[in-house]
Amino acid sequence: MATAAEKSKEKTKAKQRYLRRKKERRKHRPKTLAASGDVTESNDASDEGGEASPSQDEDLEKPAVQQVVIETGEDTTKRPKKRKKTANEELEDVEMVAVENISRQLDESTKLLEPHPPPDALPSFPLPALPDAPSKSALALQGLDKALVDAEIVDPTIVLPIPDGEDDDGTMLSERTRKRLKDVGITELFAVQTRLLPFLLPRDPFQKALYQPYDPPRDVCVSAPTGSGKTLAYVLPIIEILSSRIVTRLRALIVLPTRDLVTQVRETFEALGKGRGLQIGTATGQQSFAHEQSQLVADKSSQLKGGSSRIDVLICTPGRLMDHLHGTPNFSLQHLRFLVIDEADRLLAQSFQDWLAQVLAATRPPPRALSEQTSEHKNLSLPIADAVAPAFLHTLPYPVVPTFPTESRDSSCQKLLFSATLTRDPGKIASLELRNPKYFVVQESKKEGVLDVVMERFSMPSTLTERMIVCESSQKPLIFFHLVHAHNVTNALLFTKSAESTTRLVRLFDFFEKARAQHAMAGAVQEIVVRAYSSDLPANERKAILEKFKAQEIQILVCSDLISRGIDISHVSHVVSYDVPVDMRKYVHRVGRTARAGRAGDAWTLVEEQEARYFKGILREADHLDKVKRLRVGEKELAPLIPDYETALGQLKEAYAR
Structure with a gap:
């Protein structure tokens, strides 16, 4: 065991x-x-x-x-039955779960105690930036009439000889008119005339009628350089169409900014319309208001719905036109066939008692309801028989029965606008109430079309030579005297900034010429006559001075910008801007007094040192700076003139000290 x-x-x-x-x-x-x-x-x-x-x-x-x-x-296979867990096994499972939970909590607390890494940097956003600005050409075209954008570009080098005989060769002018042009020395038509005459003088005789109430003609806007023949481009069609008139009515109204231009245009009408029987009248305020009334209106005693007129063509300034429109009985614009606005950019920039809106209202037939007419027709007797324009028939005291129920009569007035610097303001163009307008732009075809006009890229005559001289302000008179004697600047127009500057410079030049004549040998110095032409002078004296200058009895005419627009003096070979023009438009109109009708000319501008940057800026904006050459005048060239110049300055001081 x-x-x-x-x-x-x-x-x-x-x-x-x-x-x-x-x-x-x-x-x-x-x-x-x-x-x-x-x-x-x-x-x-x-x-x-x-x-x-x-x-x-x-x-x-x-x-x-x-x-x-x-x-x-x-x-x-048979699945074995799932044995039920003993108490000890369940206890072990519970203990294991508890241990896992405690371990998890310890891990989380340990993570909380650990130092956190620094947060990532915030994302960088691009700085705000402005969108790309639209081009100048895109801005210039905003708001403009589509007709202006689609303007017809005319090559300024085009000329058309005036033919003899019965065939007009495309000029659309009658044989009588062509003969008259040759009598006054005009043998060919310029670019603006070759395009405008066929448009205003069509072959169809119905389109040349005095009244076109059901199919009124299109309006016309023309932009062309100075000296290109704009005046002749509207004078010839007016003479051709109005020559067929039988009864005298006011059928053509030409509005101009200055009295001198009125005189010049009247002379053109009288020279080309000789023998046609057209009556030409003017209204500028140079004569009494009663005297002008007697020349314009035939009957002031009775009220005539058709108006009364002694003239066929009226050439006037806008201020005087308003006086007659409001104060002259029987002065009516209802028969107008042509309304010409010359130098349109200047006239549209100035209100002149809001003349444009009132003139346009006078050419339009007033609206009137049929019920109002019939209520007024009951106890009215017929007035004195007078001619009423077709578009104004509904103003008569008896009902007008239309041929067709839907027909309407419009004014037959055709608006013609002319300028070397046509306005680019859409609001100004809209105020003209143009009817299906046709635009003509005379400029070189290699340029950007109508953008050159809208963006004020002005075209100059190809025969014009432009120079500028930068100097000190105290040397400007001396530089001018040097130009006169060293560069033979005679037959010249000299522009100053004011009438006072004009008078002072003329007196200084007279003293200088006298001192120079005293120091020179007898007969060695040729006398140069200089005269002032300003608004301070009365009208008759200005007219006499201008006639002497045209006859070349005066070699240099010192003036303000009063004469810078439209005046055509054929022998002007030099233009001197003694004071810098305030803008490009004034510069264009000043230098446009020379190199006209294909002739050669020189333009000189005296620029003070403090003005050089400004003057170059306006030239650069117009893309014209490279066309103006700079001329330098040294002290050696001025030295011979200094003694006489100092003598003249002393005499001028004494004259103003008196």
């Missing part, structure tokens, strides 16, 4: 063997779960200090039952 010690030793070995197998079971438990999907454990009857029965040991030594799955997808 085995002793107690041996039994105790065997118990100890069995216990160790149990504990070892239990540990192995725990190690292999996840693998068994993953392989079989079921849990098969031995029944632990005791804790670590307990004993295991032999049957339990035998069960532990048996291999695990493998489950076989047939390819058909059906499970042919």
Whole structure:
């Protein structure tokens, strides 16, 4: 028999063997779960200090039952029943879960205690930037009338000889008019005339009628350089169309900015319309208002709905036109066939008592309801018979029955606008109430079309030479005297900024010429006559001075910008801007007094040092800076003139000190 010690030793070995197998079971438990999907454990009857029965040991030594799955997808093995866990196993599971939870909490708390990494930098956004600005050409075209954008570009080099005989050769002028043009020395038509005459004088006689109430003519806008023949372009069509008139009515109204231009245009009408029987009148305020009324209106005593007129063509300034429109009885614009606005940019820039809106209103027939007419027709007797324009028939005191119910009569007035610097303001163009306008732009075809006009890229005559001289303000009179004697600047117009400057410069030049004549030998110095032409002079004296200048009895005419627009003096070969013009428009109109009608000419501009940057800026904006050459005058060239110049300055101071 085995002793107690041996039994105790065997118990100890069995216990160790149990504990070892239990540990192995725990190690292999996840693998068994993953392989079989079921849990098969031995029944632990005791804790670590307990004993295991032999049957339990035998069960532990048996291999695990493998489950076989047939390819058909059906499970042919019987799953063993799931054994209920013992209390100790449940306790172990609870302890394991608790340990895992505690471990997880410790890990999370440890992470919280660890220093956090710095946050990433905020994303950088691009700085705000303005969008790309539209081009100047795109801005210039905004708001403009489509007709202006689609203007017809006319090459300024085009000329058309005036033919002899019955064939007009495309000039659309009658044989009588062509003969008259040659009598006054005009043998060819310039570019603006070659395009405008066929448009205003069509072949169809109905389109040249005095009244076109159902199909009124299109309006015309013309932009052409100074000296290109704009005046002749509207004088000839007016003479041709109005020559067919039988009754004298006011049918052509020409509005000009200055009195001198009125005189010049009247002379053109009288020279070309000689023998046509057209009555030409003017209204500038140079004569009394009553005298002008007697020349314009035939009957002032009775109220005539058709108006009364002694003239066919009226040439006037806008201020005087308003006086007659409001203060002269029977002065009516309802018969107008032509409304010409010459130098349109200047006239539209100045209100003149809002003349444009009132003139346009006077040419339009007033609206009137049929019910108002019939209510007034009951007890009215017919007035004195007078001619009413077709568009104004509804103003008569009896009903007008239309030929067709939907017909309407419009004014037959055709508006003609002319300027060397046509306005680019859409609001100003809209105020003209143009009717299906046609635009003509005379400029070189290599340029950018109508953009050159809209963006004020002015075109100059190809025969014009432009120069500027930068000098100190105190040397400007001396530089001018140098130009006169060293560069033979005679037959010239000299522009100053004011009438006072004009008078002072003329007196200084007279003193200089007298001092120079005293120091020179007798007969060695040719006398140069200089006169002032400004608004301070009365009208008759200005007219006399201008006539002497045209007759070349005066070599240099010193004037303000009063004469810079439109005046055509053929022998002017030099233009001197003694004071810098304030803008490019004034510069264009000043230099446009020379190099006219294909003749050569020179333009000089005296620029003070403090004005040089400004003057170059306005030339650069107009893309014209490279066309103006700079001339330098040194002290050596001025030295011979200084003694006489100082003498003249002393005499001028004495004259103003008196």
